[in-house]
Amino acid sequence: MQRLSLAGLAVLLHVLWADRREIIGPRLRDGAITLGILHRLEDLPVGWSDTAQEAAQYRVVPRADSARFGHVTGPLSWKRWLFLPEEVLFRAVRDDQDGGFTLSATPTAPLRAFLGVRGCDLAAIAIQDRIFAHDPAYCARREATLIIAINCLEPGGTCFCASMETGPQARGAFDLRLTEWLDAGTPSYLVESGSAAGRKLLARLPIEACTPEDQARVEQALAQAATRMGRQLDTGGLAERLAARPGHRHWQQVAARCLSCANCTLVCPTCFCSTIEDRTDLSGTTAERVRRWDSCFDLEHSYIVGGNVRADPAARYRQWLLHKLAYWHTQFGTSGCTGCGRCITWCPVGIDLTVEAAAVAGSEA
Ligand code: SF4
Ligand code: SF4
Structure with a gap:
């Protein structure tokens, strides 16, 4: 040093x-x-x-x-x-x-x-x-x-x-x-x-x-x-505890507050959802394929062959939290959350990942 x-x-x-x-x-x-x-x-x-x-x-x-x-x-x-x-x-x-x-x-x-x-x-x-x-x-x-x-x-x-x-x-x-x-x-x-x-x-x-x-x-x-972190998260067995409670009542309680605004995913440094658009100019001489940020909170993001598989906010919030804290481990070998706190600060209604995860993981449905 x-x-x-x-x-x-x-x-x-x-x-x-x-x-x-x-x-x-x-x-x-x-x-x-x-x-x-x-x-x-x-x-x-x-x-x-x-x-x-x-x-x-x-x-x-x-x-x-x-x-x-x-x-x-x-x-x-x-x-x-x-x-x-x-x-x-x-x-x-x-x-x-x-x-x-x-x-x-x-x-x-x-x-x-x-x-x-x-x-x-x-x-x-x-x-x-x-x-x-x-x-x-x-x-x-x-x-x-x-x-x-x-x-x-x-x-x-x-x-x-x-x-x-x-x-x-x-x-x-x-x-x-x-x-x-x-x-x-x-x-x-x-x-x-x-x-x-x-x-x-x-x-x-x-x-x-x-x-x-x-x-x-x-x-x-x-x-x-x-020792001076503003928030804490008990990660011991968290992925398993969350994944075991897809029907927990707290998902609906979060959904009652969630605006589906997607702020949490846009500020998150690990979120990587995207959508693809194909564009052509009016003369038909140039075409381009464009990738842009998307969010799992966007209703259209889970539209698959004629239907939306996560039609209500509770399903979308559950998907986001479970992907971050549970499925990511299987997919990439780490948590999808690094504890930066942005999704908590920038959620306009104050939905707090540490509080919501603890509420689901810490009690039976
Ligand atoms: S606290 Fe975790 S989930 Fe929230 S924005 Fe940061 S990395 Fe993403
Ligand atoms: S920032 Fe808050 S209100 Fe907006 S989608 Fe995320 S959890 Fe819902």
């Missing part, structure tokens, strides 16, 4: 820009800490926090220090740049000479760096890597993306990554991992590399040595953060 000063963080950004990488990171915009393109160091949300999240509640508040990463997860996740909300899978253009069609080539992937990926979101990227392992465009974008993770020392009110074993320490496929450390309100960054690309990047930065005490302080702060 080594240390970067605040000026060193600026050097990191300039090195990435010099490598012609687009940097995606946290920004304060429209009253939320969201993700977007960073053009300068000052674009980071200096001195702002959003940790006081609750079910259906989100506010940014000023901090008493100049932390750049003193927040948790906002409405956007990194999947926005890897699994695109809308993507042309291929385009066919009619050849005027022979009447045949020419198919477009796979698009190129821009060089990018993700700055400030938390443990829950790093785990979500790892999940989507498995889902899209055979999607050439996703794989090209992923290959072109450098990941700079950040350890989470101040969890938010709807966070439960400790329960899902995805945080607060950022673990997994990162290139660099930062820990923002505040001394008298001024941040510096403890930094570790996690890949060959990360080691090369680190060699170009003005790093300083860390002491064993620095390392011990970070470990202690991470251990304390794990």
Whole structure:
């Protein structure tokens, strides 16, 4: 572990820009800490926090220090740049000479760096890597993306990554991992590399040595953060307990509140439902196949040969929760939930995955 000063963080950004990488990171915009393109160091949300999240509640508040990463997860996740909300899978253009069609080539992937990926979101990227392992465009974008993770020392009110074993320490496929450390309100960054690309990047930065005490302080702060999660979920035997209760009365109680708005699936960093549209232009010369995000809360999503197999909101919520917390284990070998808390914060009626799962799993129907 080594240390970067605040000026060193600026050097990191300039090195990435010099490598012609687009940097995606946290920004304060429209009253939320969201993700977007960073053009300068000052674009980071200096001195702002959003940790006081609750079910259906989100506010940014000023901090008493100049932390750049003193927040948790906002409405956007990194999947926005890897699994695109809308993507042309291929385009066919009619050849005027022979009447045949020419198919477009796979698009190129821009060089990018993700700055400030938390443990829950790093785990979500790892999940989507498995889902899209055979999607050439996703794989090209992923290959072109450098990941700079950040350890989470101040969890938010709807966070439960400790329960899902995805945080607060950022673990997994990162290139660099930062820990923002505040001394008298001024941040510096403890930094570790996690890949060959990360080691090369680190060699170009003005790093300083860390002491064993620095390392011990970070470990202690991470251990304390794990005890301060706003939410918890008892995952012991959870998949089996949920799957055994398809007729539990609580599904109907959730459905009575659920608006089927799909917010929970759109903010979720692991949800991957999509729909396919074929479009042609009016002249009939160009046709394209487009994939766009869809949601299992959308009535049309489960329309199969003349009928909808999940016609009421109770069936759709049950499908979503059971897929996340039960069937995902069979399908992908992990939970589909990383404990980021977004679906709780951004549900307009405050439906809370941790509460609803416990209500179904913890009692007989
Ligand atoms: S289900 Fe909710 S808490 Fe879990 S990863 Fe998705 S948005 Fe985050
Ligand atoms: S659970 Fe909440 S966010 Fe999800 S569809 Fe229902 S009302 Fe919308």
